[in-house]
Amino acid sequence: MIDTSMSSALSLTLLCRDTNSHARVTQITTPHGVMDTPSFMPVGTQGTVKTLTPRDLKEAGAEMILSNAYHLYIRPGVEVIRSLGGLHKFMGWDGPILTDSGGFQVFSLAKLRTITDEGATFSSHFDGKEHFLTPESVVKIQEDLGSDIAMVFDECSAYPADASVLRRAMERTLLWSARAKRAHKKENQALFGIVQGGCDFALRKESLARTVEIGFPGYALGGLSVGEPKEHMNEVLQAITPLVPENAPRYLMGIGTPLDFLEAVSAGIDMFDCVTPTRYGRNGTAFTHQGMLVVRNAIYTEAKGPVDVKCDCYTCQNFDRGYIRHLLNANEILGHHLLSYHNVYFFISLMKQIRSAIQKGEFLSFRKQFEIEYNAGSR
Amino acid sequence: MIDTSMSSALSLTLLCRDTNSHARVTQITTPHGVMDTPSFMPVGTQGTVKTLTPRDLKEAGAEMILSNAYHLYIRPGVEVIRSLGGLHKFMGWDGPILTDSGGFQVFSLAKLRTITDEGATFSSHFDGKEHFLTPESVVKIQEDLGSDIAMVFDECSAYPADASVLRRAMERTLLWSARAKRAHKKENQALFGIVQGGCDFALRKESLARTVEIGFPGYALGGLSVGEPKEHMNEVLQAITPLVPENAPRYLMGIGTPLDFLEAVSAGIDMFDCVTPTRYGRNGTAFTHQGMLVVRNAIYTEAKGPVDVKCDCYTCQNFDRGYIRHLLNANEILGHHLLSYHNVYFFISLMKQIRSAIQKGEFLSFRKQFEIEYNAGSR
Numbered sequence: 001m002i003d004t005s006m007s008s009a010l011s012l013t014l015l016c017r018d019t020n021s022h023a024r025v026t027q028i029t030t031p032h033g034v035m036d037t038p039s040f041m042p043v044g045t046q047g048t049v050k051t052l053t054p055r056d057l058k059e060a061g062a063e064m065i066l067s068n069a070y071h072l073y074i075r076p077g078v079e080v081i082r083s084l085g086g087l088h089k090f091m092g093w094d095g096p097i098l099t100d101s102g103g104f105q106v107f108s109l110a111k112l113r114t115i116t117d118e119g120a121t122f123s124s125h126f127d128g129k130e131h132f133l134t135p136e137s138v139v140k141i142q143e144d145l146g147s148d149i150a151m152v153f154d155e156c157s158a159y160p161a162d163a164s165v166l167r168r169a170m171e172r173t174l175l176w177s178a179r180a181k182r183a184h185k186k187e188n189q190a191l192f193g194i195v196q197g198g199c200d201f202a203l204r205k206e207s208l209a210r211t212v213e214i215g216f217p218g219y220a221l222g223g224l225s226v227g228e229p230k231e232h233m234n235e236v237l238q239a240i241t242p243l244v245p246e247n248a249p250r251y252l253m254g255i256g257t258p259l260d261f262l263e264a265v266s267a268g269i270d271m272f273d274c275v276t277p278t279r280y281g282r283n284g285t286a287f288t289h290q291g292m293l294v295v296r297n298a299i300y301t302e303a304k305g306p307v308d309v310k311c312d313c314y315t316c317q318n319f320d321r322g323y324i325r326h327l328l329n330a331n332e333i334l335g336h337h338l339l340s341y342h343n344v345y346f347f348i349s350l351m352k353q354i355r356s357a358i359q360k361g362e363f364l365s366f367r368k369q370f371e372i373e374y375n376a377g378s379r
Numbered sequence: 380m381i382d383t384s385m386s387s388a389l390s391l392t393l394l395c396r397d398t399n400s401h402a403r404v405t406q407i408t409t410p411h412g413v414m415d416t417p418s419f420m421p422v423g424t425q426g427t428v429k430t431l432t433p434r435d436l437k438e439a440g441a442e443m444i445l446s447n448a449y450h451l452y453i454r455p456g457v458e459v460i461r462s463l464g465g466l467h468k469f470m471g472w473d474g475p476i477l478t479d480s481g482g483f484q485v486f487s488l489a490k491l492r493t494i495t496d497e498g499a500t501f502s503s504h505f506d507g508k509e510h511f512l513t514p515e516s517v518v519k520i521q522e523d524l525g526s527d528i529a530m531v532f533d534e535c536s537a538y539p540a541d542a543s544v545l546r547r548a549m550e551r552t553l554l555w556s557a558r559a560k561r562a563h564k565k566e567n568q569a570l571f572g573i574v575q576g577g578c579d580f581a582l583r584k585e586s587l588a589r590t591v592e593i594g595f596p597g598y599a600l601g602g603l604s605v606g607e608p609k610e611h612m613n614e615v616l617q618a619i620t621p622l623v624p625e626n627a628p629r630y631l632m633g634i635g636t637p638l639d640f641l642e643a644v645s646a647g648i649d650m651f652d653c654v655t656p657t658r659y660g661r662n663g664t665a666f667t668h669q670g671m672l673v674v675r676n677a678i679y680t681e682a683k684g685p686v687d688v689k690c691d692c693y694t695c696q697n698f699d700r701g702y703i704r705h706l707l708n709a710n711e712i713l714g715h716h717l718l719s720y721h722n723v724y725f726f727i728s729l730m731k732q733i734r735s736a737i738q739k740g741e742f743l744s745f746r747k748q749f750e751i752e753y754n755a756g757s758r
Contacts, residue, residue, distance in 0.1 A: 046705075046706075046709045046711055047702070047705065047706075048706055048711050048713045050711065050712060050713070051712045051713060051716070052713070053693070053713065053716070053717075054697070055693070075705070075708070075709055076680060076701075076705045076708070076709075080680055080681050080701060080705070083681045083701075084681065084683060084699050084701045084702065089699075090699070090701075090702050090705075091702065092697045092698050092702070301455060301459055302459050302462045302463065304463060314432070314434070318433070318471045319471050320463050320468075320469070322455075322459060322462075322463045322469075323426070323463065323469050323470065323471070326425075326426065326454070326455045326459070326469075327425075327426075327427055329454070329455070330425045330454055330455075332425055332427050332429065333429060333430045333712055333715065333716070334427045334429070334430060334431070334432065336712065337430070337432070337712070337716070338432075
């Protein structure tokens, strides 16, 4: 029996379907409020979206934000956050929060020691201390954090990977997903499943079907953008996303850039998260309607005008490129802040424009227009 | 003839005098608006008050801010700022700005090569490049920056210094002050004189009298808090400040902490600037009504409650000490921002409370009460 009923903690209202693609507009209701999709979730890895206050995030239009169970478990520790009233209270964010399970971090950031069906033993990236996590303990961590959406603990494979490695990771993720679902008790929290299988269509389809069989109120596509050619990722997205039960949110983990969003939305993805806007912002690069702008470059030393003439964010309304270039050049934190703010604002605004275009039946023409301008300006 | 007339760019209205001390409340009008004194000016050394946006500063109650001609001259260069519309436009601050002349920086930060009556040759702290500055060129730099208040180029002496060294620095500062005044042409900018003389009362008095004879619309006390015992600084403040013409603003340069402010206000000082709130903020220390709080300390790991229960700033209204401690511990910029914001807010709020106390005739009792609570809580 395929159980695709929504959890009591989450419901999805399908507002609009694009007739020329799989793009759609939905509203997802969580214990801490509503999120309109397609949506971009800013990433607050360590319990803060880097350089931004919660009020900055509200102003930028953020509805749901993401944080990482792995990082918070390592530092400051779940007990600290619990004793301070849970993750929402801890970070001063009263809107919805999704916590990533840490699967990806254990396999990419920490030093993995051993992995068995029971769980993963690893040394933390922070102090090398050894930890052991199981699907059940990762559920418990996220229940204690109190996020609105928790993710199952999954095994990620690198790219490229042998078919046998991909299958083993997929099988283990399925095993862990079932155990996570059994362990999950928190009523005001939705637990999402994660589809693995690399770029192997058959494996992805099997992973999806068997994850749906276990039954979750939402599904994520994991293990993408790990080194595979972008065409492969897009082919997987187009082939798999439309097969996800339509009353469940579809979440593409850890991706990406504006052009990625347009492609994935056309495949039917609802939710996105990525560190790109804040990471690029701190490194001195802005995302704009005219492509990526390396504001740090010396050619902008005396440049008048905003980072993006089409943007109405605080940064673009108040500061010349030359000033921001000076801040970056002088290692002033304000430069990192102003660009991070702009980038987050830009990503969220793009999602608003995408939703509006879908609802007007103009998604494909919007996409085409956006891509032309973005690609023409990129340098 | 003693010329104490106000410049066309600046006027002072004396609103209230304390009857038990030299404390006073004034309103200083500049081309970019009014400042109520006693006042604390946040320091934006490189054209940004570190980690804070202009709107943060407005919200914290800042009226005038300070920036450094020396730093801006070195980087990004005066021409860049001029081509971007002047310092106000450059940094997005439409209120009054005071620029320090760079005298102190040339003698403390840069590597001084030679100093003659003509000017100072030094290697920049940034790239070692050699520069030559004169009283006239420093006036020109500040005219080009377009600040509301400019400072004369002065020679600072270290502490301790021989009487002959102190006198030579004082004489040179007087010589340079007269030349700066002659060179200064910008009508919508006030040029302040700087009184030197170390902790030698006779020298300070002579410096003041002769600076007043040259005639400026405002006077600063320079060369204090350079290593001398605090009692000596306070004695100089009490002896010299009341001798400054009362229709001119009195500015104590580069100082200090809440207790310093109370002492200096009682001597009649109107204007303060210091990097303490932002520097301590970035280092994880908060100024509070209960003294200094090292929020970075591990004892605050699970600490509930705000940094300062008596503070109504954004930081104190929204975040527990434990969260801010986590941010600092995890090297998150938001921690530096939230504490810098609180500290600046706290300093400015203290000045508001001081003005209110003076106007109610309660300055001495306010001071006593503040000091008791502050000293009892300091740890």
